[in-house]
Amino acid sequence: GESVGLHLPTLSVQEGDNSIINCAYSNSASDYFIWYKQESGKGPQFIIDIRSNMDKRQGQRVTVLLNKTVKHLSLQIAATQPGDSAVYFCAENPGTYKYIFGTGTRLKVLA
Amino acid sequence: DVKVTQSSRYLVKRTGEKVFLECVQDMDHENMFWYRQDPGLGLRLIYFSYDVKMKEKGDIPEGYSVSREKKERFSLILESASTNQTSMYLCASSLSPRQGPRYEQYFGPGTRLTVT
Numbered sequence: 001g002e003s004v005g006l007h008l009p010t011l012s013v014q015e016g017d018n019s020i021i022n023c024a025y026s027n028s029a030s031d032y033f034i035w036y037k038q039e040s041g042k043g044p045q046f047i048i049d050i051r052s053n054m055d056k057r058q059g060q061r062v063t064v065l066l067n068k069t070v071k072h073l074s075l076q077i078a079a080t081q082p083g084d085s086a087v088y089f090c091a092e093n094p095g096t097y098k099y100i101f102g103t104g105t106r107l108k109v110l111a
Numbered sequence: 112d113v114k115v116t117q118s119s120r121y122l123v124k125r126t127g128e129k130v131f132l133e134c135v136q137d138m139d140h141e142n143m144f145w146y147r148q149d150p151g152l153g154l155r156l157i158y159f160s161y162d163v164k165m166k167e168k169g170d171i172p173e174g175y176s177v178s179r180e181k182k183e184r185f186s187l188i189l190e191s192a193s194t195n196q197t198s199m200y201l202c203a204s205s206l207s208p209r210q211g212p213r214y215e216q217y218f219g220p221g222t223r224l225t226v227t
Contacts, residue, residue: 008151034215043115043201043218044154089153091216097142097161097207098169099216101154 008087010106019077021105023090028071030092030100035064035075038104039086047075047088077107085109114138115219117202123225130189132222134202141207143185144216145169145177147198154201160185161207192226199223 013019025033031052036044050057050064050073057064063076073090089104118133136143142161146154146169156169158177166177174196178186185204189196200223203216 032214036218041221041223043220046215046217049215093214097159097167098156099154103151103153 008104008106010108012108012110013080014110015080015082017080019075019080019084019107021075021077021088021107023073023075023102023105025071025073025090025092025102026100027092027094028068029094031095032093033064033066033073034091034093034099035062035073035088036091037084037086037088044089080107080109082109082111115202115204115217117200117219117222119222120220121223121225123227124189124192125227126193128189128192128226130192130224130226132187132189132200132202132224134185134187134204134219135183136185136202136204136217137183138204138217139182140204140217141182141210142205142214143179144203144205145175145185145187146201146203147171147196148201148221149198157187189224192224194226197224197226 034049035047038044048059048064061078065074087104087106089102091099091101115136145157155171160166160179176188199221201221202219205214205216
């Protein structure tokens, strides 16, 4: 959510294992959520989105889960690959033009 | 496939210089955004534009201005660059709710600006 931190949390995962990246969002009025992937030196890349009328949405190797009760969002990556190494962050939209971005989690895939 | 391009990947400027960062999108998006990204702080919105010649201040507009003369182009201007404006600058575009139900933001590759 809007928390600001100096240290980026890091998740280290063995290649082939599943990864779960979490995000606590801040605005209970948010009704649209996005997960982005950002590789070093590049702009954020859209992965998957979910609207508040859903609890779960699946893409290719990725699943997003939304728990509105506790304002929690998670991204699950199946069979993690070296190319998945990046910073992942969530974004929430409370129905205006403005998006609120999380600070991100660095995913490291170990060979 | 949406494409958002930014004029420079890397830029080095001196304190006091006027700096122009250009962004172009090719998907007829109404909304365009300028963010800066600093370690540990996430993306912070500088300015937003929802139509040609229309703009709104974001969270950190001080020291910046913008220009949107054409729908596809959104420029960020640093009137007098300062060292605390050293950062990664990201442009994004999206549909507006008027244009369709999906409105994720598409980002450009970023411009890493260093002010010395």
